[in-house]
Amino acid sequence: MADPVYETALGASTRDRITLLGQDLAEDVMGTVGFGELAFWLATQRRPSPGETRVFEAVLAALADHGFTPTAIVTRLTYLSAPDSVQGALAAGLLGGGSRFLGVTEDCGRFLHAVLSEVDTLPDDDGGWDALALETVEECRAQKRFLPGLGHHVHKDGDPRTPRLFAIADEEGLRGPHLELFAAIGRVHPRVLGKTLPLNGAGVCGAALADLGLPLELLRGFALLARTAGLIGQLAEELRHPVANDIFLSVDLNNRSVPPDPHA
Known part of the structure; x- marks a missing residue:
């Protein structure tokens, strides 16, 4: 056989x-691609075309590192505990890429795509996109569903990555329907929510990746690809200027014992 x-x-x-x-x-890839x-x-x-590569790499840069996020902290702490396991430290950080950090990229791309898949004819001007966005936000509000890509715990007045990625997509002629809908959501959501929230970087990255035609099922994977570079940077800085032990001790030396709370 x-x-x-x-x-x-x-x-x-x-x-x-x-x-x-x-x-x-x-011969054809190494040193060339x-x-x-x-x-x-x-x-x-x-x-990919040069324009697609530029947008894609801008997304990777946007998601590579964002300071002492939980993914960065756990990577440093895991390395402190097991310095013989760099792969374990990196894996620990990547496992934290979920619905609150990094996973928003996939959540937003999927959300926008689901809305667009229900539309027979896509809008051709801002008024049409705003109408679709308004209907979308109102439906989410009525169903008490979370709108991925809105809000940021630090960038309350606007995420600086968002307008830059829109600009790069515009420059390359790659502002597609996902980015158009996301931009419209940014314009109309205050009418429904009663407050203005920034379009965050993870969300705009998801919209851009979806417009590039990348598999929706892998959007979180691209965020993790980007964050891997950032976590390597976190470990490299930890080697030069360690802070993980201080983080550990700040918790270990400042806790207090309390009675069990079985009803919590």
């Missing part, structure tokens, strides 16, 4: 050659 054959368009090796995406890895371009290519199995 013949051995099974497993086909792949990704990496494959012979004794003297490695191919990747139909290219000779050593940038990592962001390659990541896009691997996910879609089509080579």
